[in-house]
Amino acid sequence: MRIIDHHIAGSAGSSTRTGPTSEARTGDVFDPNTGQIQATVKLGDQAVLDAAVAAAQKAQPAWAATNPQRRARVMFNFKALVEKNMDELAHLLSSEHGKVIADSKGDIQRGLEVIEFACGIPHVLKGEYTQGAGPGIDVYSMRQPLGIGAGITPFNFPAMIPLWMSGIALATGNAFILKPSERDPSVPVRLGELFREAGLPEGIFQVVHGDKEMVDAILDHPGIAAVSFVGSSDIAHYVYSRGVAAGKRVQAMGGAKNHGIVMPDADLDQVVADLSGAAFGSAGERCMALPVVVPVGEKTAIALREKLIPAIHALRVGVSTDKDAHYGPVVNAAHKQRIENWIQTGVDEGAELVVDGRGFELQGHEKGFFIGPSLFDHVTTDMSAYKEEIFGPVLQIVRADDFEHALRLPSEHQYGNGVAIFTRNGHAAREFAARVNVGMVGINVPIPVPVAYHSFGGWKRSAFGDTNQHGMEGVRFWTKVKTVTQRWPDGGVGDAANAFVIPTMG
Numbered sequence: 068m069r070i071i072d073h074h075i076a077g078s079a080g081s082s083t084r085t086g087p088t089s090e091a092r093t094g095d096v097f098d099p100n101t102g103q104i105q106a107t108v109k110l111g112d113q114a115v116l117d118a119a120v121a122a123a124q125k126a127q128p129a130w131a132a133t134n135p136q137r138r139a140r141v142m143f144n145f146k147a148l149v150e151k152n153m154d155e156l157a158h159l160l161s162s163e164h165g166k167v168i169a170d171s172k173g174d175i176q177r178g179l180e181v182i183e184f185a186c187g188i189p190h191v192l193k194g195e196y197t198q199g200a201g202p203g204i205d206v207y208s209m210r211q212p213l214g215i216g217a218g219i220t221p222f223n224f225p226a227m228i229p230l231w232m233s234g235i236a237l238a239t240g241n242a243f244i245l246k247p248s249e250r251d252p253s254v255p256v257r258l259g260e261l262f263r264e265a266g267l268p269e270g271i272f273q274v275v276h277g278d279k280e281m282v283d284a285i286l287d288h289p290g291i292a293a294v295s296f297v298g299s300s301d302i303a304h305y306v307y308s309r310g311v312a313a314g315k316r317v318q319a320m321g322g323a324k325n326h327g328i329v330m331p332d333a334d335l336d337q338v339v340a341d342l343s344g345a346a347f348g349s350a351g352e353r354c355m356a357l358p359v360v361v362p363v364g365e366k367t368a369i370a371l372r373e374k375l376i377p378a379i380h381a382l383r384v385g386v387s388t389d390k391d392a393h394y395g396p397v398v399n400a401a402h403k404q405r406i407e408n409w410i411q412t413g414v415d416e417g418a419e420l421v422v423d424g425r426g427f428e429l430q431g432h433e434k435g436f437f438i439g440p441s442l443f444d445h446v447t448t449d450m451s452a453y454k455e456e457i458f459g460p461v462l463q464i465v466r467a468d469d470f471e472h473a474l475r476l477p478s479e480h481q482y483g484n485g486v487a488i489f490t491r492n493g494h495a496a497r498e499f500a501a502r503v504n505v506g507m508v509g510i511n512v513p514i515p516v517p518v519a520y521h522s523f524g525g526w527k528r529s530a531f532g533d534t535n536q537h538g539m540e541g542v543r544f545w546t547k548v549k550t551v552t553q554r555w556p557d558g559g560v561g562d563a564a565n566a567f568v569i570p571t572m573g
């Protein structure tokens with residue numbers, strides 16, 4: 068059995084090897100296409116984390132003192148290396164996650180775009196300067212790294228999300244310890260190896276595997292200054308509270324239930340094409356998936372439903388390497404069961420199950436974690452299947468009477484990650500974008516994931532903390548501002564009487 072080891076400084080040999088493991092606790096890593104266990108991941112403890120923190124403490128001061136263009140050069144090298152190894156990385160990612168290869172390449176590419184942003188870090192890190200803020204006094208500010216930061220990431224984007232965090236954390240001069248999802252831990256380890264190959268000093272990017280035990284160790288560790296978390300909301304809230312209580316800077320992104328509003332003037336063929344990908348792509352395992360569609364008015368609802376049904380029946384579910392498959396299996400058997408339970412709950416609560424994806428079997432892969440696409444109509448806001456995140460290939464139609472009703476639905480939902488409106492009416496779109504109580508808005512764009520030089524972050528229970536991922540928000544999270552007020556006296560002694568009054572620069 069292949070063993071997936073931590074990637075920490077000083078550990079001999081490759082991070083992936085074959086043979087017995089001495090780690091007390093381990094986890095199974097499945098191939099979702101076959102349902103078979105394909106590897107064992109070590110689940111680390113306090114001692115593993117202590118070793119990683121000690122190595123980071125040793126290496127970080129020199130990295131922080133390295134001038135920013137040299138740090139940027141490592142990012143340039145890393146980008147080239149990831150591109151060179153794209154096929155291998157995408158296959159590895161798909162084999163543990165289950166998403167189709169093209170989608171895995173997208174996962175890696177979206178992460179690389181943050182690295183591209185980080186290549187410009189010398190420009191971004193420039194501080195502010197005021198000459199003559201007072202008599203003979205200048206004021207300037209600088210952004211300095213926090214020291215050691217940690218990232219705790221979910222299974223659904225094992226390349227993009229670690230790179231959202233680490234790209235900025237590293238380029239700004241921090242050491243970074245990644246605790247990836249224990250369900251698909253191999254790509255994060257490969258990223259660590261490629262960072263080393265790119266010239267990143269040992270101990271600056273490390274990977275520790277684990278579950279709650281490791282997460283708690285990170286949250287409590289006095290050597291770690293900041294934690295960036297992405298995952299489900301209850302755990303995000305837990306991580307936020309415990310990390311802040313320990314005096315750390317924490318940002319914690321949570322779950323989602325994104326709505327797509329379809330106005331009566333929308334191009335329905337385009338909407339159906341967009342919705343199919345946004346609701347079912349990656350088997351719905353995206354925090355920016357669109358699992359709720361809100362047609363405005365009865366006529367829109369009837370027409371949309373009529374077009375959606377055949378489009379959903381035409382979806383092809385297949386193994387990750389099937390070039391014609393629209394989506395692959397979900398991540399593991401427990402998650403498949405959870406999705407099927409939610410479908411049953413929806414039925415029990417009185418929604419109409421128009422297309423039932425349960426019981427789907429892929430010929431030759433009967434043990435794989437496949438699930439067909441499902442469509443619900445007449446879903447209402449009191450149903451728990453509407454309130455909660457399903458995170459699977461399930462689309463729910465919630466019918467709205469008019470624009471104001473449609474606007475209220477995502478605005479009043481507990482999650483506020485993303486939302487989209489489909490319309491040809493610029494005024495309606497503008498009103499919607501201004502008034503909706505959600506963090507990321509798409510106008511005729513179904514998955515409005517901001518580009519790397521803007522920032523990613525939801526509202527309400529989709530994010531705890533006050534800075535977003537990547538872009539300038541990421542730079543703010545991973546640095547602290549120091550402000551210097553300087554005076555170079557010309558030799559004369561100042562007015563001693565005034566030394567006891569708060570300086571006003573007057």
Ligand code: NAD
Binds near residue numbers: 224297322353484529
């Ligand atoms: P998860 O919350 O189960 O796991 C996330 C991380 O937390 C993992 O590293 C895991 O090991 C750790 N963890 C799990 N249980 C824990 C516990 N009890 N205590 C401490 N740590 C624990 O999430 P997941 O299933 O891996 O990912 C899917 C979720 O992530 C969905 O809710 C999805 O919406 C969300 N997500 C959000 C965003 C965003 O940016 N808002 C992006 C991607 C995914």
